[in-house]
Each structure stands twice: as structure tokens, then as C-alpha cells.
Amino acid sequence: MLEFYKTFEDGTRKIQEPEPGCWINAIAPTEEERNYLIEQIGVLPEFVKSSLDEEESSHMDYDDDFRQLLIIFDYPSAENEDDDSIDSTYSTLPIGIVILKGYVVTISLYENWSILEMSQGRIKGMDTRLKTRFFLLLALRISQRFLICLRQIDRLSSRAETRLHQSVENDELIEMLGLEKSLVYFSTSLKSDEVTLNKIMRGKQIQLYEEDEDLLEDVMIEIHQAIEMCNIYSNTMAGTMDTFASIISNNMNIVMNKLTVITIVMAIPNIIFGFYGMNVRLPFPFVWFPSFVAILACVVATVYFFRHNMFK
Missing domain, CATH: 3.30.460.20 (CorA soluble domain-like)
Structure with a gap:
């Protein structure tokens, strides 16, 4: 133009x-x-x-x-x-x-x-x-x-x-x-x-x-x-x-930290039941005992992580 x-x-x-x-x-x-x-x-x-x-x-x-x-x-x-x-x-x-x-x-x-x-x-x-x-x-x-x-x-x-x-x-x-x-x-x-x-x-x-x-x-x-x-x-x-x-x-690190803590808490019952699943003689070979120990360990770990602000 x-x-x-x-x-x-x-x-x-x-x-x-x-x-x-x-x-x-x-x-x-x-x-x-x-x-x-x-x-x-x-x-x-x-x-x-x-x-x-x-x-x-x-x-x-x-x-x-x-x-x-x-x-x-x-x-x-x-x-x-x-x-x-x-x-x-x-x-x-x-x-x-x-x-x-x-x-x-x-x-x-x-x-x-x-x-x-x-x-x-x-x-x-x-x-x-x-x-x-x-x-x-x-x-x-x-x-x-x-x-x-x-x-x-x-x-x-x-x-x-x-x-x-x-x-x-x-x-x-x-x-x-x-x-x-x-x-x-x-x-x-x-x-x-x-x-x-x-x-x-x-x-x-x-x-x-x-x-x-x-x-x-x-x-x-x-x-x-x-x-x-x-x-x-x-x-x-x-x-x-x-x-x-x-x-x-930083947000990604927080998410990974929470996932790590949850993974640790969920791994505790597997560890305890793993001991009782081995072909060895352990004390209190009853279902309620490892279950009670696993729940107690999960509660203790959860309280510990909460006190140390690991879930925030």
C-alpha cells in the first residue's frame, strides 16, 4: 500500500x-x-x-x-x-x-x-x-x-x-x-x-x-x-x-517429605509381620501379639513425626 x-x-x-x-x-x-x-x-x-x-x-x-x-x-x-x-x-x-x-x-x-x-x-x-x-x-x-x-x-x-x-x-x-x-x-x-x-x-x-x-x-x-x-x-x-x-x-520437597514419612509408617507393620513370617520360633506366636505391636509401633512413629513437624 x-x-x-x-x-x-x-x-x-x-x-x-x-x-x-x-x-x-x-x-x-x-x-x-x-x-x-x-x-x-x-x-x-x-x-x-x-x-x-x-x-x-x-x-x-x-x-x-x-x-x-x-x-x-x-x-x-x-x-x-x-x-x-x-x-x-x-x-x-x-x-x-x-x-x-x-x-x-x-x-x-x-x-x-x-x-x-x-x-x-x-x-x-x-x-x-x-x-x-x-x-x-x-x-x-x-x-x-x-x-x-x-x-x-x-x-x-x-x-x-x-x-x-x-x-x-x-x-x-x-x-x-x-x-x-x-x-x-x-x-x-x-x-x-x-x-x-x-x-x-x-x-x-x-x-x-x-x-x-x-x-x-x-x-x-x-x-x-x-x-x-x-x-x-x-x-x-x-x-x-x-x-x-x-x-x-520447596513445595515439591514438602510433598516428597510427607510421602517419605507415610512410607516409613506403613513399612513398620510389614517389618513386624515379616519377623513372624520367618521359619523360626518367636515368643508369643499369636495373631493378636504382632498385630498389637505393629499398631503400637505405628502410633509411636506417627506421634514422633507429628512432634517433629514432619507432616507439615
Whole structure:
């Protein structure tokens, strides 16, 4: 899907054909649309390919010959993104921002909230003619989206922990493991985005004006905050998982201890009757005597184990 947007005096509107100073939004482009970007718009083929690679990490690439800049930036993605859903899974995906003469092009495999908000004109100060500011505003929305997803992960983790306090089930542990994996993805992508922003801050490939520098600082603050939150949640969740692993192991030891005690008590009559079953002469060879001794021994052993808290 290809969409074209341009900022006019009265705001940003969708247009039918690309014009100088417009924003071209490509989401899951078909082969024909890719060829259009390459042949008609002039985007380098390798830039299109990199933007559509799910495994591509955040980085910046500049082509001196064609004077094109590619910025790969990771953004958070969620399936079943609902605050009350325990099945939400989070990951990160790349989006490519190509800055070339006359246009700014965004290329991604999937729709995302940040692009949707920008296309709806809900971003204050957005101007498709100001390419650097356009990218920084997009990066700011992505960093803020990271913070929103991190808070959702924290709420889901707290709910799973509450259920684990009531009963330790596999579903809650698997959910906690999935959230911990999401935090690892977030941490890796945030650090890559931070490296990319640090390169932009040096101002070698992108010229930064005073307003752009202030906006870049805001983006860096949001990214740093997201990294700190991600580290805190990761450490907290890792500690929680270790704690419940210890609880499960301790509960297993308690169960095995009770089974061992019961086995010992039940083995006492077998031992006594085993003596009287041997082909030797023993005192009081009457049925009532070994039975009485077995019952008495079981009662004594049971009282002993109770006093020593072996049944708890």
C-alpha cells in the first residue's frame, strides 16, 4: 500500500500523486509498488530491501553518490494489544525512513500506531517539507510508544504474579516467561535506537537546526527513560521468576517429605509381620501379639513425626 501526504498551510492532507516536499508511506508494498519506489521515486533498491527485512537492526546508512539517507528504527509491536488481555505478546519490528531529494519515505512491513497517528495529522508540529523534524517527531512517537508498552507489560506481570500467589500453574509461568522475553527484545531494540540517535546527534549526515536539537534531546530523554524502565522491569521479573521457582522446588520437597514419612509408617507393620513370617520360633506366636505391636509401633512413629513437624 502506497499513500502520499503533504503539509499545507491548513494542515497535512492526503494527496493522490507524489509532489516535492511530500511524505510517501509504504506499508507492505507489493512488487509493483516496490518497483515504483525504485524507478519513479528513486529510492535505492538496497534501502527498500533493508527496510522490509524483519531481522534488520536499527542503524543509519548514507549513499554519497545518490545523496540518500536510510534510517532503520525499531518500534514496538503487540499482538492482541489490550490492557486486559493476558495473551498480549510484544516484539519489535524495523521501519525504514529514507530521506532523499524532494521526498521523505517510510517503508515497513506492518502498520504501526506511530505512522497511523502521523497520517491522521495528530502530531503537533509535523511538516512533511521538514524532513529532519519529520523523522525526529516519528522517533519521539515511537519512544513514547515503547513507554506505553512497557507499562502494559508491567501491569500484565503484576496480574500474573497475583495469580501465582493463589496457585502456581503452568499458564502463569509461561505468561511471565513470554513477558520476560518481550523485555529482552525491547532492551535490545532500544539500545540500537540509542546508538542510531547518537550518530544523528553528531550531525554528519543530517543537518540539525536549533529546534531540531531540542527535539532530538527530547527523543533521547524518552529513549533513556524507556531503557531504564526496561532494565528495572527485567530485573524485577527475573527476581520474581527465581522466587517462584524456589517456591515450586520447596513445595515439591514438602510433598516428597510427607510421602517419605507415610512410607516409613506403613513399612513398620510389614517389618513386624515379616519377623513372624520367618521359619523360626518367636515368643508369643499369636495373631493378636504382632498385630498389637505393629499398631503400637505405628502410633509411636506417627506421634514422633507429628512432634517433629514432619507432616507439615
